[in-house]
Amino acid sequence: DAKTTQPNSMESNEEEPVHLPCNHSTISGTDYIHWYRQLPSQGPEYVIHGLTSNVNNRMASLAIAEDRKSSTLILHRATLRDAAVYYCILRDTYNTDKLIFGTGTRLQVFP
Amino acid sequence: GAGVSQSPRYKVAKRGQDVALRCDPISGHVSLFWYQQALGQGPEFLTYFQNEAQLDKSGLPSDRFFAERPEGSVSTLKIQRTQQEDSAVYLCASSTGTGDYEQYFGPGTRLTVT
Numbered sequence: 322d323a324k325t326t327q328p329n330s331m332e333s334n335e336e337e338p339v340h341l342p343c344n345h346s347t348i349s350g351t352d353y354i355h356w357y358r359q360l361p362s363q364g365p366e367y368v369i370h371g372l373t374s375n376v377n378n379r380m381a382s383l384a385i386a387e388d389r390k391s392s393t394l395i396l397h398r399a400t401l402r403d404a405a406v407y408y409c410i411l412r413d414t415y416n417t418d419k420l421i422f423g424t425g426t427r428l429q430v431f432p
Numbered sequence: 433g434a435g436v437s438q439s440p441r442y443k444v445a446k447r448g449q450d451v452a453l454r455c456d457p458i459s460g461h462v463s464l465f466w467y468q469q470a471l472g473q474g475p476e477f478l479t480y481f482q483n484e485a486q487l488d489k490s491g492l493p494s495d496r497f498f499a500e501r502p503e504g505s506v507s508t509l510k511i512q513r514t515q516q517e518d519s520a521v522y523l524c525a526s527s528t529g530t531g532d533y534e535q536y537f538g539p540g541t542r543l544t545v546t
Contacts, residue, residue: 364523
């Protein structure tokens with residue numbers, strides 16, 4: 322399974338934008354890039370996913386590099402509720418349904 | 433609507449005891465997954481069902497772990513003769529079917545083996 326590399330932790334102040342990077346240099350053509358986040362004492366929740374083009378939804382934006390070897394999850398205005406562990410996951414939808422989590426990035430948000 | 437629910441939320445077992453963890457997926461969801469999450473780590477895949485069929489059990493760490501979903505809805509993860517290394521949060525997730533991009537996770541069951 323293709324691997325992803327994320328920083329262990331990041332910090333942000335409330336209401337500032339946050340850019341969470343992910344490297345996936347061995348990504349294959351059929352791998353989708355998924356982001357999940359896990360708030361304290363909860364199960365993970367889906368944030369966003371994409372294949373090649375940048376994606377936006379009500380939670381976040383996903384910027385994908387042209388060569389697809391890296392991506393960035395963008396939270397436009399961080400809130401205290403966004404403090405969580407963010408996981409970048411590659412998922413070959415046509416071969417498997419399971420998610421392979423790494424250790425993720427722990428985001429701290431300060432008031 | 434109702435999300436994925438798991439019970440019990442917390443379970444303390446003495447080493448050697450058997451435990452059963454229950455997962456109620458979102459109604460109508462075909463796919464069901466079990467993950468194990470050790471402290472400070474990301475979740476790790478255990479097993480996957482499509483309806484009542486267990487299609488992948490490659491992540492089950494030993495033959496002490498057994499999962500079933502007899503009627504294609506509720507699932508039970510059973511751990512026999514629990515060991516201290518089994519202490520973890522056990523997460524259940526469901527999705528609408530093969531290829532669906534979003535898995536919906538329950539809150540997990542925290543198992544502590546003493």
